[in-house]
Amino acid sequence: MTQKTASGSTRRSEGSRRAILEAALSLVGEVGYERLTIEGIAARAKVGKQTIYRWWPSKAAVLLDAFTAKADAGEFESSLPDTGDLAADLKRGLQATVDEFNDPHFQAPYRALAVAAASDAVAAEQFISRLLEPGNKVYVDRLRSAQEAGDIAAGADLRVAVDLLxxxxxxxWLMRTGELSYEFVDTLVHMVVNGLRHGA
Structure with missing residues (x-):
């Protein structure tokens, strides 16, 4: 009897957790980060506010878990292709990112997390470690492979190269200074790769 009760409790807890994460994602798209509240998430998820605070310290923490749920489940690519053509591989990765960043379902939570990170040191640390660093590593790894193959300058600082890219x-995207397009990606990759090949 004890085992069955524990199992049922676990299922209910997991169901509540999923409902909270889904509620956070849907609400931030509807009302924006500033108007997103724990109370609102709890109401949408049909759970008590104390349930959320038992698992997360803030709305930023809830939103970060919600946003990274698919990535944590391994549903996003963790590496760039290595076809031997560095420019083509970088373009493929950034073109996929263009599609993501132009998707309204992606934009709302990611922009909200960027806002939270700009004003909250704890949120910033989590944002960097769980989103920015894994994404940057994908590009560092591909550039390192190109460097080892002699396709870019041996002395190039790969972390700075990723920042340039x-x-x-x-x-x-964040400042809405222009359109994110495949054409922009082509120009950006061309300039960065040319610089790396010439030791800039």
Whole structure:
């Protein structure tokens, strides 16, 4: 009897957790981060507010877990292809990111997390470790492979190279200074790869 009760409790807890994560994602798309509240998430998920606070310290923490749920489950690619053509491989990765960043379901929570990270040191630490660093590593690994193959300068700083590649991309998207398109990706990759090949 004890075992059955524990199993039922676990299922209910997992069901509540999924409902909370889904509620956070849907609500942030409807009301934005500033108006997102724990009370609102609890009402949408049909759970008590104390249930959320038992698992998460803030709305930013809830949203981060909700946003990274698919990535944590391994549903996103964890590496770039290595076809031997560095520019083509980088373009393929960034083109997929263009599609993601132009998807309204992606935009709302990611922008909200960026806002939270800008004003909350704890949220920033989590945002960097769970989203930015894994994403950056994908590009560092591919650039290292190209460096070992002699396709880019041996002395190139790969972390700075990734900043050169992803910085303008992210800035354009966050600040809405221009359209994120495949054409923009082509230009960006061409400039960065040429610089790396010439030891810039």
């Amino acid at each position: 992803l910085g303008p991309f992210t800035h354009r």
